[in-house]
Amino acid sequence: MLELRDIIAGYDRRTPVLRGVSLTLAPGEAVGLLGPSGCGKSTLARVAALLHRPDAGTVVLDGTPARGWRHRAPRAQRTAFGVLFQQPRLSADPRLRLADLIAEPLRATGRPAEVASRLDELAPLVGLGGDLLTRRPHEVSDGQLQRACLARALVLRPRWLICDEMTAMLDASTTAALVAVVETYRRETGAGVLAVGHDRTLLHRWCDRTVHWTDLAPAPANPGAA
Amino acid sequence: MASTTAPAPRARARRAAGARHTLRLRASAAVLAALVLAVLLVPLLFPLDQQAVDLAGKLRPPSAAHPFGTDEVGRDLLLRCVYGLRVSLLVGVVAALTATVAGTAVGALAGALGGAADRTVMRLVDLFSSVPHLLLGIFIVAMFRPGVWPVILSVALTHWLSTARIVRAEVLSLRSRPYLDAALTGGASRWRITVRHLLPAVLPQAGLAAVLMVPHAIWHESALSFLGLGLPAHEASLGIMANAARSSLLAGDWWPTLFPGLFLIVPTLAVAGLAGAWRERLNPRRRSELTL
Amino acid sequence: MTAADPAPAPLLTVRGLTVRFRMPRGRSVAAVTDAAFDLAPGSCLVLVGESGCGKSVLASALLGLLPGNAEATGTARLTDRHGSTDLLTAPEAELARTVRGRRIGLIPQSPAAHLTPVRTVRSQLEETVRELTGTPRGTALRAAAVRTAARAAFPADHLDRYPHQLSGGLAQRAATALALAGDAPLLLADEPTTGLDRELVDRTTDELRRHTRAGHALLMITHDLAAAERIADRVAVMYAGRIVELADARRFFGTPGPRHPYARALLDALPDRAFTPLPGMPPELGALPPGCAFAARCDRATPACATPPALRDGVACHHPVPPDRETDHARTA
Known part of the structure; x- marks a missing residue:
C-alpha cells in the first residue's frame, strides 16, 4: 500500500498548495487524479514519490512510514518508485545517450552487469529500435524521448509508477502506446500506478478509478478564515 | 521549378553572416596558433641574452635588423616581446586553469549542498570580491619574493570568485530540473548527481569563463609587473617593458611602448574571438537549429 | 474544392x-x-x-x-x-x-513566455497597437487597446495586471489580443x-x-x-x-x-x-x-x-x- 495521510505541502509554509490531502493506492491499482493545472496535483505526485518533503503529514510505503525525502530517503524506498513527468526534454539529462539514460538507475545502484539484458528487454517494449538508443535527447522527438523516460522508470522494476501528466505533450498514438506499456507492466508485476492529469477521457479509459482533486482535501478547506 | 530552387535572399543573408562568423573564428584561431608557436619555438632558436646590452644601438626605430626596434639599452624588442608573451601566456593559462578548477569546485559544492553551506561559502566569496582584486593581488605578491609563481598565485586567488558565482548559479538553475528528480528516484546518491549530472552541465560555462579569464590574467600580470611587483625587473615581461618605455615615450620614441602593447592587445582580441565562437556554440538555439 | x-x-x-x-x-x-x-x-x-x-x-x-x-x-x-x-x-x-x-497574427504556443513579465498587459497592448496601427499616444490609443482586449475577451479590469498575475486562460487571451492588435x-x-x-x-x-x-x-x-x-x-x-x-x-x-x-x-x-x-x-x-x-x-x-x-x-x-x-x-x- 502507498498511503498519503493529511499531507500539507507547498513551496511556502504560509501558503501551502496541499492542505491536508489523503490518498491511498493499493498494489496493482491504477488511480487517476484529475484536476486543473496549477492546483497542486503535481506537488502531491512529488510528495508521493518522496521527491518533495511535506510540511506535515505522513507517507506510508508498504507499512513503513517514510522518514526522509529526496536524497535523505533510503535508497530502497526511493527506487520503489518510477517517475514520469510532463516534459521529457526537462526529464532527461541532455548529455546522456538514450541507452545510458535508460541504464543510469542500474549504474547508480551498482548493478552495471544487468545493463545489457535490461536494455534488450525494455527497448523493444517501449518501441525504441534502430539507432535511437545511441542518440542524445536533442536528436530525437518528444515522443521518442518520453519512451526512453518510461524505460528508465521501469528499469529498476518499481512497485509504484507515478505518472505526472505523462502524455500531455504527446500525440494520440504515442499516448496510447505509452499507456499500453504501463498497463502491461502493471498487469504483469502488480505495481500500483498513480496517473495525474487533466484529461478526463484519457484517465477514465486508463485507470480503475479516478478521483477528482477537490475530493481529496478535507471538506471545505478554508484556511483563509482560520 | 528552376526559378524557385534558388535559395531565398533571407537564407543567403544568414549564410553570409555565418561565413563572417566562421572567418572571425578562423582568424582568431590562426593568430593564436601563430603566437603560441612563436613563444614555443623562438626561445629554442634564439636564446635571450640578458647581457646583450648595446648602448650604442639603443632606442633605434624599427629596421630590417630589428623589426620592432631596440629598447633603452639596445636590446632587440621583437625578441623581448616574444619572451614577454611567453611569460604572460604561462601565467595566463596556468592561473586561469587553477582559478577555474577552484571556482568550479567551490561553486558546484555550494550549489549542490545548498542551505547553510551555500550561504557561508557565498558570503566568503562576497567578502573576497569586496576587496578590489588588483589590491588583493598586490597584497599576495608582496608576501613572496618576485617570480612567476607568486604572480600565478596572485592571479588565481583573485579570479576564482566569478567562476564560483557562475557555476553556482548554473547548478542552482539545474537543481529544480525533473531529470534530477528522476535520478534520485533511480537511486543516485547526492555525490553521483553532482558529479555525473550537475558538473558536466556546468563545464562548458566554466570552460568559457576560463578562456575569457586568460587575457584577464595576462593583463593582471602585466599590471603587477608594470608596478614592479610582478616579475624580477631583469625578466622580459610586457608589463616591465611598458614601464621602462614610459620615459622614451615622452621623448617621442613610440616603438618601445607600441609593440609590447600590441602583444597584449592582439592575443586578447584573438581569445575574445574564440570565446565568442564558443559562446555561440553553447547557445542552445543554434545547437538545435533543426527543431521540428 | x-x-x-x-x-x-x-x-x-x-x-x-x-x-x-x-x-x-x-x-x-x-x-x-x-x-x-x-x-x-x-x-x-x-x-x-x-x-x-x-x-x-x-x-x-x-x-x-x-x-x-x-x-x-x-x-x-x-x-x-x-x-x-x-x-x-x-x-x-x-x-x-x-x-x-x-x-499574419501569431498566437503563440506558450502565452506566458510570449508576454513580457515586467510590464502590464495594458502597456504591452498599447505598444503593440501603436507599433502596428500607428495610433499616436493618447486617449485614442488607450481606447484602441481596450477595444483590442475586448475582442480577445480579455477583461478590462485585468489590463493593469502583470503576466504572472494572470491565470493560464487569461494569459492565452492576452497573447491572443496581441495577435489581434494589427487586425x-x-x-x-x-x-x-x-x-x-x-x-x-x-x-x-x-x-x-x-x-x-x-x-x-x-x-x-x-x-x-x-x-x-x-x-x-x-x-x-x-x-x-x-x-x-x-x-x-x-x-x-x-x-x-x-x-x-x-x-x-x-x-x-x-x-x-x-x-x-x-x-x-x-x-x-x-x-x-x-x-x-x-x-x-x-x-x-x-x-x-x-x-x-x-x-x-x-x-x-x-x-x-x-x-x-x-x-x-x-x-x-
Missing part, C-alpha cells in the same frame, strides 16, 4: 511548399515536402500530425522564421487588402515591417493549447473559432485531435513532412471518417475511440523511404506503395479507405 463552390477567394495559397534542412556531413532533412492548400477568410484549417512530422516547420516557413540552414521552395501567396506577397521570397525587411503582426486577416496558431487543461483547451478553441467567424482566416497547428475536431472547418493531416489527407472536418471526424490509413489509425489511438497505438514509429525525416512513407506501418500496403502517392481528391494514398464504409464491408465480405 469544385468550381461551383461559392467560397471566397483564398487568402493564403500554398503550392509545392518544400523545406529542406542542410545538416552536417552533407545530409539533408526533408522537413516539409510539396505541401499545398488554400485558406479562405472566415475559415479554419487545422494541421494535425505527430510531433516531428514537420508541421511547425511549415508554420515557421510561412512566417519567414526558418533557421539559417533551411531552404524553402515553392510558393505561399498571401493575398489581402494590402496586396499579394509570396511569403517565401519576400525579403526579411518586408516580412518584419508589413507582414508579421500586420498581415491581421490571417491568424496562425502554433499549438495554442499545449499544456492547458481540457476546459481551457475548449475555451481557447471556442474563442479562436469566434475570431474566424469575425472574418479572420485561421491556420492552427496542433497534435491535439480533440481540439482540432472542435474548431476545424477543414483538416490537413501531415505525415513525415507531407500532407497525406486534406478533408472536410465534419466528414473527417464523423462519417465517413478519414480515408488515409494513417489518419484513420491516428483517430483510432484516441482514448474515446479504440485507444490502440499505431505500430512502429514514424520514419526519420532525414532518411525517408523512396515510396509512401507510411507503407512500413500500413496494413493496406502493397508493392504499389513503393512509389510515392500524389494527393488526389484530398488523399495521398494508393489504397485509400473508400469514401463509403458500407461498400468497404461489402467488398471484404
